[in-house]
């Protein structure tokens with residue numbers, strides 16, 4: 001299966017990488033001189049880096065121009081060779097390897113950059129330079145490029161002024177949600193910090209819609225309208241999948257976490273926009289998704305989602321802690337993505353499935369967690385774990401409070417649960433669609449009748 005070839009390629013270390021590179025470019029001369037910026041490196045940077053590394057974006061330098069790329073060549077080599085850039089922290093040696101949003105470089109691309117940097121970052125012939133990539137205008141809706149039209153509805157948080165160089169700040173306004181008049185099915189959302197300053201100060205956030213009349217109506221609960229973390233800002237549900245929004249008037253509760261350590265000026269009156277896209281009126285998608293569901297492994301007030309045996313966080317100075325929590329799925333479930341959320345001592349986080357027959361399997365694991373990034377790992381359609389009713393989701397988090405952890409603000413401290421960056425959390429956001437028996441069987445059959453557990457190996 002191609003999947004296995006793919007995973008071998010991605011999981012190989014640098015030694016294997018050299019071998020693969022040699023295989024892929026057999027004619028490449030031994031002399032590194034031949035690798036140039038204009039011909040070999042610029043296409044890789046244009047394709048994989050400049051969306052973030054350009055003037056006005058939130059990443060440090062622009063990689064559109066040769067001079068700047070050359071100045072950073074050694075740092076680029078280091079980050080790329082260690083797979084720290086582009087940001088993609090999933091452990092490719094375990095779990096399901098097929099991600100729809102995989103931005104990691106191939107081993108051959110990494111080798112090209114490494115050889116270029118080692119050769120002194122030569123420029124090459126200007127005639128070789130590919131045309132500058134078409135980049136989205138700063139502040140444009142990202143999901144619009146996929147869906148092909150601007151959002152059907154835009155809602156906005158109320159203004160908040162973020163103080164420069166300050167510690168974490170939170171902003172939790174409640175904003176009225178005008179009645180839609182009838183039920184609608186969401187097909188996508190985007191959480192868009194203001195360009196350019198908002199991008200520098202919004203670390204993560206959520207907007208949840210609730211209806212005051214819930215108590216009388218029972219079934220229509222809150223809707224997680226949109227979620228954001230650096231590296232994840234929008235979500236387009238697959239064809240035929242939607243999230244139901246009732247037609248009533250309601251309240252949007254915003255939860256915005258600002259982190260202003262990297263700006264030395266005040267950002268006044270910052271607001272966040274959320275764009276929502278709906279299926280046409282009268283069109284009911286086949287499957288209703290819950291969207292990203294929060295599983296709290298730290299158990300702090302964790303009664304919202306049953307999480308048996310989730311422990312409290314208490315990490316000793318210069319020590320580690322491992323936390324585990326389990327959740328039993330009471331319906332057949334299709335998982336489409338996962339996104340860990342921890343803070344600076346967060347090192348690893350994984351989700352495993354324990355099937356009703358006892359068979360246990362890693363679904364996904366981030367082994368190199370970095371607090372600055374809140375990446376969501378989205379499975380390819382056919383690789384989405386299909387879990388029968390009764391499957392147990394097992395979450396494991398590892399915290400590293402030693403001096404070896406480069407992000408550790410102070411290894412001498414005891415660390416407990418808290419919302420500030422130097423405190424800890426252990427949350428897993430899992431994108432969940434519950435399935436009827438028929439839907440479950442249909443997907444199962446479409447996967448060539450392989451047993452369920454086998455289907456995702």
Ligand code: HEC
Pocket residue numbers: 044045048049050051052053058059060072075076077079080085086087105231372
């Ligand atoms: C999704 C946005 C994004 C993409 C794509 C991306 N970067 Fe970055 N990069 C960042 C951000 C933000 C930082 C600063 C935070 C950090 O170090 O993680 C950074 C940091 C770096 C640094 C360290 C700079 C310093 O001054 O410490 C290097 C080098 C780098 N990136 C190279 C690359 C290269 C090369 C690529 C493409 C192969 C790439 N990045 C792709 C956002 C991105």
